[in-house]
Amino acid sequence: MAREITIKEAIREALDQEMQRDPTVILMGEDIVGGTGSPGEDDAWGGAMGVYKGLFGKYGNRLLDTPLSESAFIGAAIGAATCGMRPVAELMFIDFLGVCFDQIYNQAAKFRYMFGGKAETPVVIRTMYGAGISAASQHSQTLTPIFTHIPGLKVVCPSTPYDAKGLMIQSIRDNDPVIFCEHKNTYDLVGDVPEESYTIPFAEANILREGDDVTIVTYGLMVHRAVEAAKQLAKDGIECEVIDLRTLSPIDMETVIESVENTGKLVVVDEANPRCSIASDISATVAQQAFKALKAPIEMVTSPHTPVPFSPDLEKFYIPSTEKIIASVQKTLSY
Amino acid sequence: MTSTIIKAITMPKWGLTMKEGLVGDWLIEEGDTIDSGMEVVDVETDKITSAVEVADSGTLRRTVAVPGETLPVGAMLGVIAEAEVSDEELDAFIQEFQENFVPEEADEADSGPKTETAQIGELKINFLRQGSAEKTAVLLHGFGGDLNNWLFNHMALIENRTVIAIDLPGHGSSSKTVGDGSFAFMANTIQQLMKELDVSKADWVGHSMGGAIALQLAQSHPTLVRSLTLIGSAGLGAEINADYLRGFTQSESRRELKPHVQQLFKDPSLVTRQLVDDLLKFKRIDGVQACLQTITDCFIDEGHQGENLRNVLEAQDIPALVIWGAEDQIIPANHASDLPSQDNVHILEDGGHMVQMESATEVNKLITDFWKD
Numbered sequence: 001m002a003r004e005i006t007i008k009e010a011i012r013e014a015l016d017q018e019m020q021r022d023p024t025v026i027l028m029g030e031d032i033v034g035g036t037g038s039p040g041e042d043d044a045w046g047g048a049m050g051v052y053k054g055l056f057g058k059y060g061n062r063l064l065d066t067p068l069s070e071s072a073f074i075g076a077a078i079g080a081a082t083c084g085m086r087p088v089a090e091l092m093f094i095d096f097l098g099v100c101f102d103q104i105y106n107q108a109a110k111f112r113y114m115f116g117g118k119a120e121t122p123v124v125i126r127t128m129y130g131a132g133i134s135a136a137s138q139h140s141q142t143l144t145p146i147f148t149h150i151p152g153l154k155v156v157c158p159s160t161p162y163d164a165k166g167l168m169i170q171s172i173r174d175n176d177p178v179i180f181c182e183h184k185n186t187y188d189l190v191g192d193v194p195e196e197s198y199t200i201p202f203a204e205a206n207i208l209r210e211g212d213d214v215t216i217v218t219y220g221l222m223v224h225r226a227v228e229a230a231k232q233l234a235k236d237g238i239e240c241e242v243i244d245l246r247t248l249s250p251i252d253m254e255t256v257i258e259s260v261e262n263t264g265k266l267v268v269v270d271e272a273n274p275r276c277s278i279a280s281d282i283s284a285t286v287a288q289q290a291f292k293a294l295k296a297p298i299e300m301v302t303s304p305h306t307p308v309p310f311s312p313d314l315e316k317f318y319i320p321s322t323e324k325i326i327a328s329v330q331k332t333l334s335y
Numbered sequence: 336m337t338s339t340i341i342k343a344i345t346m347p348k349w350g351l352t353m354k355e356g357l358v359g360d361w362l363i364e365e366g367d368t369i370d371s372g373m374e375v376v377d378v379e380t381d382k383i384t385s386a387v388e389v390a391d392s393g394t395l396r397r398t399v400a401v402p403g404e405t406l407p408v409g410a411m412l413g414v415i416a417e418a419e420v421s422d423e424e425l426d427a428f429i430q431e432f433q434e435n436f437v438p439e440e441a442d443e444a445d446s447g448p449k450t451e452t453a454q455i456g457e458l459k460i461n462f463l464r465q466g467s468a469e470k471t472a473v474l475l476h477g478f479g480g481d482l483n484n485w486l487f488n489h490m491a492l493i494e495n496r497t498v499i500a501i502d503l504p505g506h507g508s509s510s511k512t513v514g515d516g517s518f519a520f521m522a523n524t525i526q527q528l529m530k531e532l533d534v535s536k537a538d539w540v541g542h543s544m545g546g547a548i549a550l551q552l553a554q555s556h557p558t559l560v561r562s563l564t565l566i567g568s569a570g571l572g573a574e575i576n577a578d579y580l581r582g583f584t585q586s587e588s589r590r591e592l593k594p595h596v597q598q599l600f601k602d603p604s605l606v607t608r609q610l611v612d613d614l615l616k617f618k619r620i621d622g623v624q625a626c627l628q629t630i631t632d633c634f635i636d637e638g639h640q641g642e643n644l645r646n647v648l649e650a651q652d653i654p655a656l657v658i659w660g661a662e663d664q665i666i667p668a669n670h671a672s673d674l675p676s677q678d679n680v681h682i683l684e685d686g687g688h689m690v691q692m693e694s695a696t697e698v699n700k701l702i703t704d705f706w707k708d
Contacts (some may be wrong), residue, residue: 118447162616169511192352194616194620194621196511196620196621198619198621199621200619201587203586204589210608
């Protein structure tokens, strides 16, 4: 039965239940136990954000603390996946993808294709993205579009505890490489989550609010700002339909197009930099496939095309805010 | 003081998770006379739209809630009083109510009714028990449903009964195990649950498949049964909309599922996105798909109901109330014909298969009157 837990607890529960169910599921990453040679659960931190807390005591050496070498352990996880394991490897910050990207985009993403469908790579790479804690330019980026650019990768980005658990279980059971992106400011969000295991299929967007005036499409942390914007706009009688994409590859464009065909107006919210982003991708697809439905230019609410600033004030200004979303909705309405 | 004869109509709590409701149109006007059980105002939640019915009689003196506003559970919607109560007294009553009203906070939601669980062999059975009357009644939902199917009925029935709504095996928050999927397996599990809860006799209310399970129980454990209320019940004839069962079981997305679920209601607009989402959430729990398939395989034989339990009503002297929605698209209402006691057969014009939701007021009244006899 459902009870309220956080996103962090939801992800931990998904990992726990899948490890219970399937002995080939293993966890790898920097400090996920809390230092190799840790005498036991008491000293185990369970990763940088404590997501794995409690799992070492239960599963012991199925949690592997790795050296500080993303290239080596992400590669090892991908290799293990091709040999029958289902590893969940943690790339602590998405910003570190540069040092292990060959393993991901040129190896994992290509195996099924280049080996004529005979190789499967059921690996999940958990990674933390996003700005908001003054972690500066190298630990705050939203690099999701880099992964969605690569065919052969599945890219997941949950916004709620319910979605986090169901999508994590789906990711582990999926036979292709999945990049599971978690916003660092969402871990403590709470919501109803069933105790039992369940899955959510990929490419199924979630409609959080229905509305006939404007469609807002977004994912991850921005979902909550979009919902807040929609709530405030509703006080003025403006009804926004808020669509949470949930997975970025594959992507549920059908739900987006259907909604735009009803509202005629689209605001896309993406924390990533604006060029070649999820926002620009959706805008282009809607402009191409639902041009006749559009009654106003598409609005994009994104970060500016600069690195993420360290200064808390500048960072706050940098991230798309509820106010900016409201302003963009009003702009499409006054066109 | 006269305040004892002034009564507030408040925002109801439909189901365990409801926190607020959107006020719709008033169905009666200030000055109109109200009889107990009358529907007075529409309310919409994220799950369903229905009408608020009142337990009190009198005159609707004030409509406080304005259509279009969202109010928390327990908030004042209107005021009922006799005509001789003065406007000043009404004003004072409203003022006092509003000053003292504290909406249930999200973190205080624990104070509301809570479901309980019982371990029956390997199975965990979830149920909701409300009321404190000496006699017990048990509500059994249908295929793919759960105890929330009774959200408009449960509280209305507790005056003379302790009412237990069960999540059947494979459903709701009960274990996702259904044995061979037969009515007999369900009935045996429920019989053990009654033992566990120290209930030796009950009034059984079964909807659809729940009705067939109640009939099965009357056959296999007759001493447990004081009376039967069968709503759009299975087990009384051969025909059934097997396409619905198949469609419900096999649908994997909102788009696929919605048209099937709409067949459950006379008014398909009652099927909100939230309702479909909740059903999908249920269907996506590990084991549910297999449970639904096992039940369907056992239940359906070449497109018809495999088991006819009509003889239970004929052979046994158990008081039975039979209710059907005239517009039932799942099990035809003509299965209510030719039953032993036609006095207690009621076909409700405004109902589909989920008649206990669509015509809740009438259904609740029929059941409570039936239990009085």
